[in-house]
Amino acid sequence: MKIIADENMPYVDALFGDLGEIEYVNGRNLSAEQVSDADVLLVRSVTPVNAALLDIAQKLKFVGSATIGTDHVAVDYLASRGIPFSNAPGCNATAVGEYAFIAMLELAQRFGETLQGKVVGIVGAGNTGTAAAKCLEAYGLKVLLCDPVKAEQGDIREFVSLDTLIAQADIISLHVPITKIGEHKTWYLFDEARLNQLRPNTWLLNCCRGEVIDNRALIAFKQQRDDVKLVLDVWEGEPNPMAELVALAEFATPHIAGYSLEGKARGTFMLYQKLCEVLNLEANKSLTSLLPPFQFSQVCRQDELSEGQLLTLSRLVYDLRDDDRKFRGCFATATGFDQMRKNHTYRREYSAITLKSETAVTPVDHLMLRTLGFN
């Protein structure tokens, strides 16, 4: 069996090595010729999977994308050919939620503020939005959710309209899929008019898809509104973000909000499980055995935890400042954006850290850290 896999997908050898011969490819430049004799195709978000890529691949038995988003995949086309497809919903939700929370802690420290007392609006209350809300609520913040789709589907959580969210939130974090049609389309959801609604001193975070914000409008807006602070992980025109916008963001990263080792491993593992199901094989590998030990696996503190100390702890699993610094140094070169994504291998999730004992921190902090995801 021939398995074609994106070279940026970790743990493919460990999980798929017994199932066939693996060939690694650059996902962004994948050609129809390269996949023509594939039995299995494993991609990430940078590969458009459509008729042009797959019409001549007549042996294909399975396509998997180790991502949450599916906007790069022509799912109807795959269905019309009877090719089973799976993405990996939720695989990197914790990573994105923690990225957003840690970015907010970083902003608070940079501007000499505290997150305590702030109201955070989450737009899109699916896997990643809910993961971000979990961290924020664990830290005692008020969270407003806007998700008209979930509301219509009968989700029992309390939702507000986008207008209400913008009017009430100090911080807004975007977690929607990119959709171009329909009543709730998200393409340019934040256009010039919507940006102009933002309250003074709003912090706006985007770690879903670049085109949810009109990036040109955002540049023009931000040039007039320095009070608004931006954290941008995703960009219009990836892998070539607009340089003016990078300069205007407080924290800027190359679409790696979901790139924890745990999230990446989960994504590949979910595809492994799905392929085994399709091939009617027993999935006998385990996810936990894939992850390396973490250098700071235990923490022990006696006193009450300040916000600055929580940020210090958070930087053990993810120091956003490092990625921001590296990104600014490399994004403008032809391959800088993709190279940084390819080499991004070190980040962990809160769960990589174990609290040494129940008595090591105050009970309130212990509960908070546990709810944040610490072990």
Ligand SMILES: NC(=O)c1ccc[n+]([C@@H]2O[C@H](COP(=O)([O-])OP(=O)(O)OC[C@H]3O[C@@H](n4cnc5c(N)ncnc54)[C@H](O)[C@@H]3O)[C@@H](O)[C@H]2O)c1
């Ligand atoms: N930066 C990254 O590394 C990264 C990682 C994971 C996911 N993503 C992106 O984030 C998106 C969200 O991921 P997810 O796992 O939370 O997906 P999800 O499908 O679980 O949740 C998305 C939510 O958005 C809601 N929604 C749709 N249209 C909306 C609108 N107009 N207004 C408000 N809510 C709306 C949906 O009802 C759904 O609940 C993905 O589709 C992907 O594009 C980015």
Ligand SMILES: O=C(O)[C@H](O)[C@H](O)COP(=O)(O)O
């Ligand atoms: O949709 C997703 O899951 C994310 O955007 C994903 O983390 C993107 O990473 P990539 O697949 O491009 O490596």
